[in-house]
Amino acid sequence: MQIPQTTIGSPVHAIGLGVHTAVNARLTLRPAAADTGIRFVRTDVDMQPVRVSPAAISDTFLASTIGNTQGSIQTIEHLLAALWGTGIDNALVEIHGPEVPILDGSSAPFVELIRSAGYRAQRKSRRFIRIDRPVRVEDGEAYAELKPHDGFRSSYTYVVDHPVINRFPTKLELDFGEADFERDVSMARTFGLLDDLPKAQAIGKCMASSEANAVGIDDDGIINAEGLRCDDEFVKHKLLDAMGDLYQLGYQVVGEFVGYMSGHTLNNRLVRALLDDPTAWSFETRQDVPLPGRAAFLS
Ligand SMILES: [Zn+2]
Incomplete structure (x- = not known):
């Protein structure tokens, strides 16, 4: 079947700290026309909107940053994962500030925000990126791979x-034929070792990290009073990050993702490598298998 492109029903707002910059920023998601994709713009500087694409990512150190010569916006990955997971093809993301609010460190508040905006089906068919041949990037032991698969797993x-960290599951496999982004992935929060924090803050990163927006880990255990939201929250958040980074493509992927210790840098290299090889993928509009972003057009 053909599935209509989808945007949000009305503008919605959120305000919160950027985890790296510690700047309180206002986020506005606005509906956008069919075929315009996900675009980011800062409203506190003179900046033209930038359409999300692997080439528009200007920095991948500890977070994915989108930008052009006029300005940049840090930490877009949790919002991008939520946009994929709720099936939003077109939206304008306005940020009054340098960084997307971290909120609770997961994608769940973004999913809630998008749901509260409602969905609007559009007159054009959604386009998917189908993986036709395996693409793999490596960095030492770490790797990230996209492979053909009828669906998304x-x-x-x-x-x-x-x-x-060793006490908790180290591997997660999800097939979105059954798995649901909101139910099974969106709540996983970012995490970090307390020992690493001074080093990061010495170079101006993680300036607003706290138990309100991350899981903190010391040598004895989890420092957050509430503990973990699920046993596999660490590996689940890494998958959430990867899904956000894959949605830099601007289209839902039909295929299989395999990540081994991959982070934002390797994930970005993967989507660049995919687009660089025109024999490795193709656009399609017919889609009969369940995918992560199916909820929007069914509801
Ligand atoms: Zn993350």
């Missing part, structure tokens, strides 16, 4: 030699 492995 993903596998992520996160192995770190740490006494606390």
Whole structure:
């Protein structure tokens, strides 16, 4: 069947701290015309909107940053994952400030925001990127891969030699024939080692990290009083990040993602490598298998 492109029903707002900059920024999501994709713009500087694409990503250190010569917006990945997971093809993301609010460190508040805006089906058919041939990028032991698959499934492995992280599942496999982004992925929060925080803050990163927006880990355990939201929250968040980074493509992927210790840099290299090889993918508009962003057009 053909599925209509979807935008949000009305503008919605959120205000919150950027986790890296510690700047309180206002986020506005606005409906956008068919075929215009997800575009980001800062409203506190003179800037033209930038359409999301792998080439528009200007920095991948600890977060994915989109920008042009006029300005940049940090930490777009959790919002992008939510836009994919709710099936939004077209939206204008306005940020009054340098960074997307971190909110609770997961994608769940963005999903809620999008749901509260409602959905509007548009007159053009949604286009998907179908993976026709495997594409793989590596960095030492780490790798990220896209492979052909009729649907979307993903596998992520996160192995770190740490006494606390080692207690929890290191591998997650999800097939979105059954899995649901909102139910199974969106709530996983970002996390970090307390020992790493001074180093990050010395270079101006993670300036607003707290138990309100991240899971903190020391040598004895989880410092957050409420603990983890699910046993596999760490590896699940890494998959959430990867889905946000894959949506830099601006189209839902029909295929399989496999990540082994991949982060924003490798994920961005993967989507660039995919687009660089025109034999590895094709556009399609027919789609008969369940995908992560199916909820919007069914509701
Ligand atoms: Zn993240």
